[in-house]
Amino acid sequence: AVATLKDGVKEKERSEKIMRPVEISDVISRSIGVMVADGTVSKIITRNTKIPITQTKPYTNAGDYADEVIIQVYQGESLYPEDAGFLGEFWIDIEPKPRYESKIDVSFAVGEEFGILHVTAKDHDSGNERTVKMEAAGRLTKRERNKWMRKMLKTQAIEVIVENIDTRDVLDYYLNPSASIGDVRQDLTKKGILSEGMGIFYDDRELDDESLVRDLSIEDGSTLELR
Known part of the structure; x- marks a missing residue:
């Protein structure tokens, strides 16, 4: 229940x-x-x-x-x-x-x-x-946060939903287009939503750790699945 x-x-x-x-x-x-x-x-x-x-x-x-x-x-x-x-x-x-x-x-x-x-x-x-x-813990509005992200990353961050299929945990998350999937993996592990041995999937396709976010055509507002 x-x-x-x-x-x-x-x-x-x-x-x-x-x-x-x-x-x-x-x-x-x-x-x-x-x-x-x-x-x-x-x-x-x-x-x-x-x-x-x-x-x-x-x-x-x-x-x-x-x-x-x-x-x-x-x-x-x-x-x-x-x-x-x-x-x-x-x-x-x-x-x-x-x-x-x-x-x-x-x-x-x-x-x-x-x-x-x-x-x-x-x-x-x-x-x-x-x-x-x-x-995005409420210190800035979304517009202010995107402005800060653009300044820090020198580009537009990609906002996605990250969902752990096993635990059903869900996070609102910003992807750095210059980061690798390996970098994303490390960050999600630190946040406690990604467990060892799990894959990161986009559009039902597992993403390789060596790939760069900007090369994967990940759309703003889409979902990354952890399974």
């Missing part, structure tokens, strides 16, 4: 600011949250929050005796996911319990590393915990 999250109404939201000895001036430009059972986005880090920041919010299971839950991450001010920016999703195994009895903490951490969001989900009953890295 599979469940979505429901807001934990009996616990206060907890946050922990990571302190440093100088004044923090950078902020989150757009709120970041997760989709819950009523189809809305529950914000965990709100717009204009100073970084670095780690913030945790409690949730519970929305269905009876589910053995896994999906964590779907969005950015933006809208309560509705169709009007927000999708960042990625992943699954975590939970202890099967009656509806509303599980305790699942979701933590967001944004540091000084550009555009990286660390998402951690923990089920208190089973002890299971997963952490996934996601890009």
Whole structure:
């Protein structure tokens, strides 16, 4: 059985600011949250929050005796996911319990590393915990991020969806046209979405590690499958 999250109404939201000895001036430009059972986005880090920041919010299971839950991450001010920016999703195994009895903490951490969001989900009953890295963590708008990517890469980055077929994890990802597939493999492995021995597929064709992204005719908005 599979469940979505429901807001934990009996616990206060907890946050922990990571302190440093100088004044923090950078902020989150757009709120970041997760989709819950009523189809809305529950914000965990709100717009204009100073970084670095780690913030945790409690949730519970929305269905009876589910053995896994999906964590779907969005950015933006809208309560509705169709009007927000999708960042990625992943699954975590939970202890099967009656509806509303599980305790699942979701933590967001944004540091000084550009555009990286660390998402951690923990089920208190089973002890299971997963952490996934996601890009475009709400510090910049898509237009601002593309401008930065063009400046850094000297070309237009290719935005794709990366999907792990086995785990069903999904990430929004930017490809550097000058990078090799081997470089992409290393980066996706660091982000925790690609496991050893898996291939990277585009249009049902496995990509060779020596190939350059710019030579593969990968279209903006397309999907790379990991299997």
